[in-house]
Amino acid sequence: MTIEGILLTALMFMLIVGIHEWGHYYFAKRAGILVREFAIGFGPKIFSYKKDETRFTFRLFPIGGYVRMAGEDPELLSVEKGQTVGLMLKDEKVTRIFADEFEHRTDCLVGTITNVDLEDSLQIQLDLDGELHTYDVHPQAMIMSKKTETQIAPRDRQFGSKSVGKRAMTIFAGPMMNFILAFALLLVFTFMVGVPTGEKTLLINDITADSAADEAGLQKNDVISSVNGEQFNTENEVTLREMIIASPEQEMEWVVIRNEQAITLTVTPKDVDGNGLVGITMGQPMKTPDIISGVQQSAITMGNMFKFSLEQVRELITFNVKLDELGGPVRITEETGKIYETYGLDRYIMFAAFFSLWLGVLNLVPFPVLDGSRLLFLGIEAVRRKPIDPSKENLVHLIGFAMLMVLMIVVTYNDLFRLFKG
Known part of the structure; x- marks a missing residue:
């Protein structure tokens, strides 16, 4: 884990969590709700300042954030009869x-x-x-x-005094802003790397340092012509991936086109958990997009990311994932640094877009303390035409928060154990 990785993760975290909480904050203020605190992180305050009615704080543990609205929790100070x-x-x-x-x-x-x-x-x-x-x-x-x-907090400034529609919009605004941020980042990424030209040529887009591809002499922008005598292009790229995976520590003859010259190289995929790995990313030739093609490509990429995020969240909530496969802040920091160092700024931006999208999808899951749970309670209120007892709802969210904290401690322990184990 490098200082650069820590700083890049902190920047990404502040942007993604900050925009999420800003969504809650903006629509709460628009509805006339008193926002007491806008917080990034949990735990003891590191830094805070007050603007208008809201105190903005940065807290010690970077595992989320919150917007504290009047009427949502017990007030810290009050006065009573006889005092x-x-x-x-x-x-x-x-x-x-x-x-x-x-x-x-x-x-x-x-x-x-x-x-x-x-x-x-x-x-x-x-x-x-x-x-x-x-x-x-x-x-x-x-x-x-x-x-x-x-x-x-006069009653008309409290969260619970507003209509179900305004409260639901205030809650949904957090994930919504994550989706908007993800699309904006994908637009930036698209204009950095371009859009497909439509050619079927299969290019090497990136090479991991010290990988089998790097050691064999493959280079970025090489055109993959054939492997072991079989011709390849973008239409049978999947077949090439399968061939590589099935060939750990086995020599493969690659023919690539570089500067219009055919070059033959011997590539030996490294054995990683029984699978072959050469350390490249492949793609087709790209061109600088116009506005329309840039938006279209970004929408396509976001759609694919959304499907993948849904699948990941489904596996998470159905417990179809091993505990040691989960990562907390430490692992995210480590992976973020690796992505930037290995693939550059464009892939870092793409990763941030995916992380923002994933966070938005995850927050819509109806699990206690997440936005999806709060939206579920509002939906029940709309159907039964009366609110659920706030003390019962708060208890559900408190239990959910405790469960998330336990999970965070476990995955952080796993991250640190994995890190120090090497």
């Missing part, structure tokens, strides 16, 4: 409610709460030396305690 507080007023409305450290403030009214409603009527009543006084509360008033502040 002594200090009120700061501006234009005859309460803008600050001090739960402590108000004794020596000269800009506060100090009294005991006899009635308070910070969700509907937005009023607070205080007993000031035996006299009752009622004050209107500003809809963006802050509750202050131990130098921590929490903005109040």
